[in-house]
Amino acid sequence: xxxxxxxxxxxxxxxxxxxxxxxVAGAVSAARELDSTVILVGDExxxxxxxxxxxxxxxxxxxxxxxxxxxxxxxxxxxxRKKKQSSIRVGLDLVKRGDAEAFxxxxxxxxxxxxxxxxxxxxxxxxxxxxxxxxxxxxxxAVMLDVGANVDCKARHLVQFAIMGNVYxxxxxxQPRPRVGLLSIGEEESKGNELTREAFKEIEDESSLNxxxxxxxxxxxxxxxxxxxxxxxxxxxxxxxxEGLAETILHLLREELKKDLRGRMxxxxxxxxFRRFKRRIDSSEFGGAPLLGVNGVCMISxxxxxxxxxxxxxxxxEGCVSNTVIAHIRAGIAFG
Numbered sequence: 001x002x003x004x005x006x007x008x009x010x011x012x013x014x015x016x017x018x019x020x021x022x023x024v025a026g027a028v029s030a031a032r033e034l035d036s037t038v039i040l041v042g043d044e045x046x047x048x049x050x051x052x053x054x055x056x057x058x059x060x061x062x063x064x065x066x067x068x069x070x071x072x073x074x075x076x077x078x079x080x081r082k083k084k085q086s087s088i089r090v091g092l093d094l095v096k097r098g099d100a101e102a103f104x105x106x107x108x109x110x111x112x113x114x115x116x117x118x119x120x121x122x123x124x125x126x127x128x129x130x131x132x133x134x135x136x137x138x139x140x141x142a143v144m145l146d147v148g149a150n151v152d153c154k155a156r157h158l159v160q161f162a163i164m165g166n167v168y169x170x171x172x173x174x175q176p177r178p179r180v181g182l183l184s185i186g187e188e189e190s191k192g193n194e195l196t197r198e199a200f201k202e203i204e205d206e207s208s209l210n211x212x213x214x215x216x217x218x219x220x221x222x223x224x225x226x227x228x229x230x231x232x233x234x235x236x237x238x239x240x241x242x243e244g245l246a247e248t249i250l251h252l253l254r255e256e257l258k259k260d261l262r263g264r265m266x267x268x269x270x271x272x273x274f275r276r277f278k279r280r281i282d283s284s285e286f287g288g289a290p291l292l293g294v295n296g297v298c299m300i301s302x303x304x305x306x307x308x309x310x311x312x313x314x315x316x317x318e319g320c321v322s323n324t325v326i327a328h329i330r331a332g333i334a335f336g
Contacts, residue, residue, distance in 0.1 A: 006037070007318045010091040010100035011310070013042040014069035015107020017303045023106065024050040026310020031059035036314050039100055041066050041091040066090035069107075072303055076110030080118060088112055092119040095296045102297035102317035104288060106305040112298065113149055113291060120296040123326070125333040128157045129293030130232070131300060132168055133239060134286045139223030140175075143168050144183075145292065147235035155198040158182070158229050162203050162211070163332045164292040165227035171323040172316075173226065181215035181225030183234060189213065195231065203229070208332065287312030290320060292329060297321050 009030075013023040023040070024047060030036040037060035040047050044065040051061070066087040070079040079086060088111055094100040096119050105112045113129070122129060130146035145161050146153070162180050169178035182200055184192035189200050191214060203211050215225050217238065230238070257267040287309050288301035299317040301309055320326070 007102065007321045008037045008039060008094075008100040009102045009104055009314050009317050010039045010041055010064070010094040011314065012087045012091050012103070012105035012107050012112075013040040013047055014066070014087040015105045015303075016301070016305050016310075017072065017106075018305075020046055020050045022305065022307055023310055025054070025307040026305070027061060027314070028054045028056060028059065029307055029311040030314040031056070031061050033311065034315055034318075036060060036318065038062075038314060039064050039091075039094060041094070042069065042087045043067065064090060064094065070111045072108050074108055074111065076108060076114040079108065079111045080114045086111075086115075088115050089119065092116055092296075092298070095298075096120055101321045102299065104299040104301060104310070104313045104317050106288075106301035106303055106310065106313070109148065109300055109303075112300055116291055116294045116296070116298045120294045120298065123293055123295050123330050123333060126160055126164075126293040126329075128153065128160065129291050130161045130164060131235075131289045132165060132292050133235075133289040134173070135221065135228075135242070137221050137223035140226075141173050142220075142223070142226050142228060143173065144220065144228040144230065144235055144239070146230065146232040147239045147289065148232050149291065150232040152233075153195065153231040155195060155202050158195070158199040158231065159202045159206055160293070160333065162206065162209055162227065162229045164329050165229060166209055167325060167328045167332050168290065168292065169226045171325055171328055172319055175226045177210050178226035179212045179224070180209045180227040180229065181212050181219070183217070183220070183228050183230040183238070184214040185216065187214050187216065199229075287314070287316045290316070290325075292325075295326065297326060 027038040041064045047063050068083040068086040070086050091103045095103050128150045131149045132143050132145035133147045135142050143165050145165050169175045184196045288299040291298040297320045299313050301313045
């Protein structure tokens with residue numbers, strides 16, 4: 001098992017809505033606070049200019065030049081075909097060659113997925129890689145997948161998602177026997193559409209899983225399940241609604257507390273509580289979502305990632321490497 005300092009993480013330093021200013025700051029933070037070894041991938045001159053704004057003496061940071069960058073709105077397939085020297089492609093090539101153990105990007109999600117599939121390839125037995133996101137619940141953390149990689153799925157794909165999510169919950173979230181739930185519109189086996197009804201039977205037959213049956217949308221954050229399985233369309237919509245709801249609640253709460261003197265005075269006393277609450281629901285605490293099912297560690301961060309999110313994505317990538325998640329998924333799929 002590798003120690004954190006010996007794990008080399010290739011970071012797409014040109015990706016994300018805020019570009020190198022944030023990615024470089026996140027890499028510096030990870031190197032300083034986590035003792036991470038980070039390879040910044042991107043335009044060498046631009047990255048050197050950003051690094052010059054930080055004290056990086058003695059830190060495990062280096063630059064790998066990549067003259068091209070993929071825009072956030074660019075066609076993933078076009079970028080894959082035409083930009084062979086993009087920061088995404090060069091970073092994933094580093095993982096493929098063994099010059100890095102993991103890749104992190106807050107860039108164009110579609111381009112990262114398409115390039116990862118071509119460069120790293122899928123794991124044996126995995127037909128569709130899935131994006132897995134860690135969610136806070138009333139009791140602990142849970143993982144939901146897929147949240148956007150596959151809009152249209154077959155039942156066997158959901159079985160593979162269940163196996164991969166089970167591995168992630170065991171080795172990253174520390175759940176010894178994760179409870180696997182299938183997201184549907186009712187708890188009964190007969191509820192749901194054709195996909196969920198068929199997937200229910202196939203997941204139930206998978207003896208390696210602790211399958212608890214269907215879970216409803218209201219159960220996602222209750223802690224009922226450690227792994228929530230769904231197709232990418234359903235998962236992405238659910239995730240975006242959850243993110244929007246969390247932001248709305250915080251906004252409305254701030255508005256109410258500012259309405260009168262009592263609220264303003266009360267808010268001062270509650271500042272530590274609010275900070276703890278925000279940390280529990282803040283997606284930047286988790287940093288990124290792993291693309292499970294490709295033959296290498298690939299972490300996808302939100303385009304709006306902050307310095308903190310980039311740092312934590314690097315930490316999450318290191319966790320996947322040190323806990324040999326890829327090997328465990330390979331074994332889980334083969335056993336299944």
